[in-house]
Amino acid sequence: MSELLLKEIHRFDHTLEVENAFTPPASWYRERDFHLLEKKALFNGWSMGGYSQSMPNEGDYLTSLVGSKPYVLIRQGGEFKAFYNVCSHHGTCVARGSGNTKKLVCPYHGWEYNLEGKLKKIPKAGSIQDIHQKNLNLKPIPLKVIGNFIFIYLGQGEVTEFNPDIESHLTRDFYKNLNFLKRIEYDIPCNWKVFVDNYLDGGYHVSHMHPDLASDLSLESYKTEIYESYSIQSCESDNTGRVEGRSEYTWLFPNLMINRYGKWMDTNLAIPIDENNCKVIFEYFHEEEPIDLEESLRASHQVQLEDMDICQMVQTGLNSGVYDQGVYAPQFEKPMYSFHKKLKETFLKHLS
Numbered sequence: 001m002s003e004l005l006l007k008e009i010h011r012f013d014h015t016l017e018v019e020n021a022f023t024p025p026a027s028w029y030r031e032r033d034f035h036l037l038e039k040k041a042l043f044n045g046w047s048m049g050g051y052s053q054s055m056p057n058e059g060d061y062l063t064s065l066v067g068s069k070p071y072v073l074i075r076q077g078g079e080f081k082a083f084y085n086v087c088s089h090h091g092t093c094v095a096r097g098s099g100n101t102k103k104l105v106c107p108y109h110g111w112e113y114n115l116e117g118k119l120k121k122i123p124k125a126g127s128i129q130d131i132h133q134k135n136l137n138l139k140p141i142p143l144k145v146i147g148n149f150i151f152i153y154l155g156q157g158e159v160t161e162f163n164p165d166i167e168s169h170l171t172r173d174f175y176k177n178l179n180f181l182k183r184i185e186y187d188i189p190c191n192w193k194v195f196v197d198n199y200l201d202g203g204y205h206v207s208h209m210h211p212d213l214a215s216d217l218s219l220e221s222y223k224t225e226i227y228e229s230y231s232i233q234s235c236e237s238d239n240t241g242r243v244e245g246r247s248e249y250t251w252l253f254p255n256l257m258i259n260r261y262g263k264w265m266d267t268n269l270a271i272p273i274d275e276n277n278c279k280v281i282f283e284y285f286h287e288e289e290p291i292d293l294e295e296s297l298r299a300s301h302q303v304q305l306e307d308m309d310i311c312q313m314v315q316t317g318l319n320s321g322v323y324d325q326g327v328y329a330p331q332f333e334k335p336m337y338s339f340h341k342k343l344k345e346t347f348l349k350h351l352s
């Protein structure tokens with residue numbers, strides 16, 4: 001790692017009070033070295049893999065990416081299994097998207113794996129006996145089911161302990177008995193941290209940018225709780241409808257957001273693609289069928305479009321060369337500051 005990278009990390013001073021602090025330099029959001037560092041430092045432990053309710057049937061599967069590691073999550077024998085989504089032959093991703101299947105067939109030369117990841121068939125490849133000697137099964141990924149959330153472990157070596165505080169937060173009844181509705185992927189031309197920063201501004205942008213949402217919330221009741229590797233923002237609403245009652249927005253370091261409001265839950269996973277692009281996967285869940293389903297999804301999509309648009313504009317400014325470090329709005333943006341501190345700590349730990 002270059003001296004320059006270390007210097008850029010240290011330019012963010014995590015010791016100041018939020019009132020006096022400056023945000024991380026723009027380099028954190030636009031330099032390839034940071035993107036490469038993040039892949040190794042942030043996305044090499046426990047990561048969100050999926051939700052049990054979105055895979056209710058035997059043979060249901062989904063694929064995604066953490067850092068540069070593609071994985072496939074499968075429901076098999078009443079349990080969940082995770083594998084690196086990489087064919088043992090020439091490394092092709094074996095599965096695509098999500099769906100239901102009885103086997104995984106590589107799209108390149110048709111090697112076939114069963115849902116336990118075992119290589120079962122090698123079309124026209126000569127002595128299968130010999131090939132089988134080499135253990136060409138899909139590589140398994142350790143996994144942990146917490147409430148309805150499925151976490152996968154993508155680190156090397158021994159599996160580290162899962163944070164017990166987060167575990168008890170996620171197993172609350174609040175997150176149970178929800179039905180999966182749909183998954184939407186948004187490609188956003190911004191660094192993934194821009195999206196997370198936007199989420200962690202303590203509701204600061206809501207009244208200015210999402211007037212429809214703001215009119216449904218009692219923003220004066222907005223509250224933020226900050227913990228070691230997660231934070232919770234919450235807000236009340238007197239309105240009936242989509243955001244009725246208490247809304248709770250939980251963020252788990254580094255890139256998972258869980259929103260519970262009214263009869264709804266949606267989860268957002270921000271996946272870095274490169275330093276200038278990310279993908280955010282939204283999954284929607286609800287209690288009993290909401291009467292205003294279409295209208296709720298439309299309202300939510302509207303909020304996403306507004307956020308995506310602003311995130312893109314932030315990235316343009318970060319790439320402009322005329323902006324270096326900003327400041328925090330102290331009343332609101334403590335959760336964002338705490339995210340940045342945790343980033344710095346994790347970067348330095350990885351580099352030491």
Ligand code: FES
Binds near residue numbers: 089091092107110111
């Ligand atoms: S790469 Fe998968 S079958 Fe050839």
Ligand SMILES: [Fe+2]
Binds near residue numbers: 210
């Ligand atoms: Fe927003």
